[in-house]
Amino acid sequence: MAATKEEIIAGLADIVNEIAGIPNDEVTEEKSFTDDLDVDSLSMVEVVVAAEERFGVKIPDDDVRGLKTVGDAVTYIAEHQS
Amino acid sequence: MNATNRTVVVTGVGATTPLGGDSATTWEGLVAGRSGVRALTEEWAADLPVRLEDLPVRIAARAAVEPADVLPRPLLRRLDRSAQFALIAAREAWADAGFTAKAGEDEAIPAERLGAAVATGIGGVTTLMTQYDILKDLGARRVSPHTVPMLMPNSPSAHVGLEFNARAGVHTPVSACASGAEAVGYGIEMIRSGRADVVVAGGTEACIHPLPIAAFSNMMAMSKNNDAPEAASRPYDAARDGFVLGEGAGMVVLESAEHAAKRGARVYCEMLGQGLSADAHHIAQPEPEGRGIAAAMRHLLDTTDLKPEQLAHLNAHATSTPQGDVAEIKALRQVLGEDLDHVAISATKSMTGHLLGGAGGVETVATVLALHHRTAPPTINLDRLDPEVDADVVGAEARQLPSGTIAAINNSFGFGGHNVVLALRTV
Structure with a gap:
């Protein structure tokens, strides 16, 4: 069953917390992974791989570049999850 | 700034070793004659591709304080254990030298005048093996994007340089068990030649893993005194039978005597x-x-x-x-x-x-x-x-x-x- 938007945000918050140590409640849609959440380009790959596993999506490298904010990722996952 | 043969002094020390998580505890342990050697445990071997009883050597001097108890989790994911030790020891040495912020922010030292020379003999060998297991068991997609910057031998030096904003140069001499001393020597020369006023220098290692243990043991280089761990490392004793593998890091802050005097730093000794x-x-x-x-x-x-x-x-x-x-x-x-x-x-x-x-x-x-x-x-x-x-x-x-x-x-x-x-x- 597809995850809801809220479930995706909560899942991403867990992932960002694990990888970058940012408190879950600070991981909100308008936040930039790089500028606000201490996720550099290498850690972004970790976030993407963890998200792929958690939500059953494939996020090709070319699409990762478009995921600037948490909101971008939520939209992408919502549209692509099976 | 192109002075040569400038006097070099030590203004800071830091360590995390089998005897303690800092230089003071390590020194206390050394003076008291404490052994940091212990039997390796089933718990240590639990996640490793080997049964403890199959190893010819089942003793080691593991770090007294786990980096996971000192460093935040995100850093642990990005740093090989050898870099973790280096960072812990370097932070202690930096603070011990009286610096309160990274170079450039602490006005006593501009970033362009700070160097780092931090060595390892083996590099990120446990990272390499862990990621190889992930590749085999979980597939290429799951290999950490941090693998290369974690396993490269200049990683500890680079992380120490980043930590304190060292822009005069960051170096990693590699010469097996002489690496740490060669790094300190390199740091002395950086100051002598006028390239830097302050250098964080030292060595680190973290390779207590069945593969290096089996390899060193097969060279007949290690003590097999598994029944008496604390008595296994016995230099100069007639009954010595090899070394015991240890892990940890030691760092010094080297400084030109002139620079140390100018900022009123405490001086431990001169490096000749x-x-x-x-x-x-x-x-x-x-x-x-x-x-x-x-x-x-x-x-x-x-x-x-x-x-x-x-x-x-x-x-x-x-x-x-x-x-x-x-x-x-x-x-x-x-x-x-x-x-x-x-x-x-x-x-x-x-x-x-x-x-x-x-x-x-x-x-x-x-x-x-x-x-x-x-x-x-x-x-x-x-x-x-x-x-x-x-x-x-x-x-x-x-x-x-x-x-x-x-x-x-x-x-x-x-x-x-x-x-x-x-x-x-x-x-």
Whole structure:
């Protein structure tokens, strides 16, 4: 069953917390992974791989570049999850 | 800024070792003659592709404080264990030197005048093996994007440089078990040549894993005294049977004397310089007469202000191997003659085990503190001195060093035939 938007945000918050140590409640849609959440380009790959596993999506490298904010990722996952 | 032969001093020390999570605890352990060697446990082996009982060597000197108890989780994911140790020790040394922020932010040191020289002998070997297991078991997609920056041997140096904003240069000499000492020597030269005013220098290692253990053991280099871990590392003792693998890091803050005086820094001692040579004998065996070591000693005497009559202390390389310990003493006797008789020799690996590329760093810290406290640490497990060791080895009890101006040397030698001798003097 597809995850809801809220479930995706909560899942991403867990992932960002694990990888970058940012408190879950600070991981909100308008936040930039790089500028606000201490996720550099290498850690972004970790976030993407963890998200792929958690939500059953494939996020090709070319699409990762478009995921600037948490909101971008939520939209992408919502549209692509099976 | 292009001054040469500037006086170099030590203004900070830091360490995380099998004896303690900082330099003070490590020093206490050394003076008290505590062993950091323990039996490896089933818990340690739980996630490893080997059964503990199948390993020929089941002892090691693991770090007294786990990096996971000190560093935040995101950093642990991005740093190999060797870089974790380096960062912990470097932070202590930096604060101990009286700096309150990174270079540039702390006005006492511009970023362009700070360097780092941090070595490892092996590099991120546990990262490589962990990621290989992930590749086999979970697939290519799951291999960490941090793998390369974690396993490269310059990673600890680079992270220390990043931590303090070192822009004068960040370097990683690699010479097996001489690496840490070579890094300290490199740091001295950076200041001497005018490239930097302050350098964070030292060594780190983290390779207590079944593969290096099996490999070293198959070279017949390691002690197999599995039943008595604390008695296994016994340099100079007639019954020694090899080294015990240790892990951790030791760092010093090196500084030009002028720069230290200008900012009113506390000075531990002077670094007189280094003597270097190579054996050109065998890839892993020490040259039995210690000719290469003697050449390094002579290089030291020829190129520094070290006066043999002032020598009061030696932190020996002395890893507890049958051949190496004797070759070192032969070389010292050959070069120093009767001056060796007033040198109190300590083999601190009897307590810390052998930290490989970390050894030169930790033992530089130990030598700095030995001069500072005028105390030569004990050599534990010395029940019966090898009759071939014709020198004054400090036994079970720490010994007070003389007053007045005294000097010390710290020896490190590595597979490949690398010889590094560092000289230090009280101020």
